[in-house]
Amino acid sequence: MSTFLDDVDSRPGSTTSLLRTVIGLYLRDAGGWLPASAFLRLMxxxxxxAAVTRxxxxxxxxxxxxxxxxxxGVAGYAxxxxxxxxxxRGDSRIFAPQAMADGDPWCLVSFSIPEAEREKRHQLRRRLHWTGCGTVAAGLWIAPAFRRAEIEEVLEGLGxxxxATLFITDTPMPGGYPDGGGLRDAAARWWDLDSVAALHHDFIREWDPFREASAGDVSPPSAGAFAAYVRxxxxxxxxxxxxxxxxxxxxxxxxxxxxxxxxFEHIRGIHSGPSAEFVRTVAAQGAGSTLEA
Known part of the structure; x- marks a missing residue:
């Protein structure tokens, strides 16, 4: 059984995903523990x-x-x-996403997993996908070389x-593009870049109006600032x-x-501080409660 925990196994906007986001943003700063009543108030x-949060x-x-x-005597979660x-692991992904420059090295992942371990093979493909790897062929995946440690962690976690064999290599030289296409065409075949671009566009469409409306402002600590930032x-x-x-x-x-x-960075700059202050206030109030979750 793998001990590798996924941060991406819930749909954005769902209760579980929102709770995961609250946990990721605030539970460590609270010392790794919060009263159950604080979770209920934040959600x-x-x-x-409250029943759905429980x-x-x-x-x-x-x-x-x-x-x-x-x-x-206070119910809580650690x-x-x-x-x-x-x-x-998620912090660097979310708050400081990396990007390659032209000429940077790549990591190739080659593996052969027998049919008897097809569930592990399925899990490996799923996790490589969520690591940002592209599929060159069924048993050959590609990623920026700076993902090597993360890929190794996935492989180790699944035993x-x-x-698997990992190769660090220079820029690939794809063939099979008689129309003169090259690296961009290969990337479009190895990754679903249209879907990733759509995610970016959806995010921009949803949150850019908040950036324009809050230009130069800093939100006061409030449930509204907290809700906007978490969402x-x-x-x-x-x-x-x-x-x-x-x-x-x-x-x-x-x-x-x-x-x-x-x-994303603009919204973070406006709401992160006030949101954290709101959480600290809620946590302090919850520390004296015996509310059961």
């Missing part, structure tokens, strides 16, 4: 009823993201060690490291997992990645 600010908390406990842990690793992060956080961070020569000339990140 209420996101228009999630169900989501139980689900994340079963997934080994949270442990139920009372403190001084982050598991595995979840801490997962969130640390498949000995069945923004929840919408954004899957995109850096699926965007492979390809160099310019591999991308369409109108690639929306930089614009999407600029919108």
């Amino acid at each position: 209420e600010a996101l228009d999630v009823p 169900t989501a908390l139980s689900r994340l406990k079963k997934k080994a993201v949270l442990d139920a842990l009372p403190r001084d 982050l598991t060690p595995g979840a801490g690793t997962m969130l640390f 498949l490291r000995e069945q 923004c992060i929840d919408s954004w956080r899957v995109i850096p997992y699926l965007d492979p961070g390809l160099p310019p020569e591999f991308l369409p000339r109108d690639w929306p990645g930089k614009e999407g990140f600029a919108v």
Whole structure:
């Protein structure tokens, strides 16, 4: 059984995804533990009823993201060690996504997994996809070389490291493009860049109006600032997992990645501080409650 925890196994906007986003943003800064009542109040600010939040908390406990842990008679939840690793890995993805420059090295992943382990093979393909890898062939995947450590972690977590070979190489030289196409055509075949571009465009369309409306402003600590920031992060956080961070020569000339990140950074600058202050206030109020989750 793999001990690798996924940060991307829930649909953005769903209760579980919003709760994961709240956990990722605030639970570590709170010392790894929050009162159950604080979770209920924070999710209420996101228009999630208490009963639905309780169900989501139980689900994340079963997934080994949270442990139920009372403190001084106060019901609460603590982050598991595995979840801490997962969130640390996600921080760099979400807040500082990497991108290749032309001429940077690549990582190729070659593997052969027998039919008897087809479930592991399915999990490997799924996780390589969410690592930003592209599919050159059924057993040959490609990613920027800076993803090597993450790919190794996926392989180790599934117990498949000995069945895979990694190569660090220069720019690929694809063939089979008689119309004169080259690297951009190959990238479009190896990755679903249209879908990734659509995610960027959807994010920009949803959140750019907030950037324009809040130009030069800083939100006061409030449930509204908290809700806006959490929903923004929840919408954004899957995109850096699926965007492979390809160099310019591999991308369409109108690639929306930089614009999407600029919108994200602006919303973050406006709402992150006030949102964190709101959470600290809610957590302090919840520390004296014996409310059960």
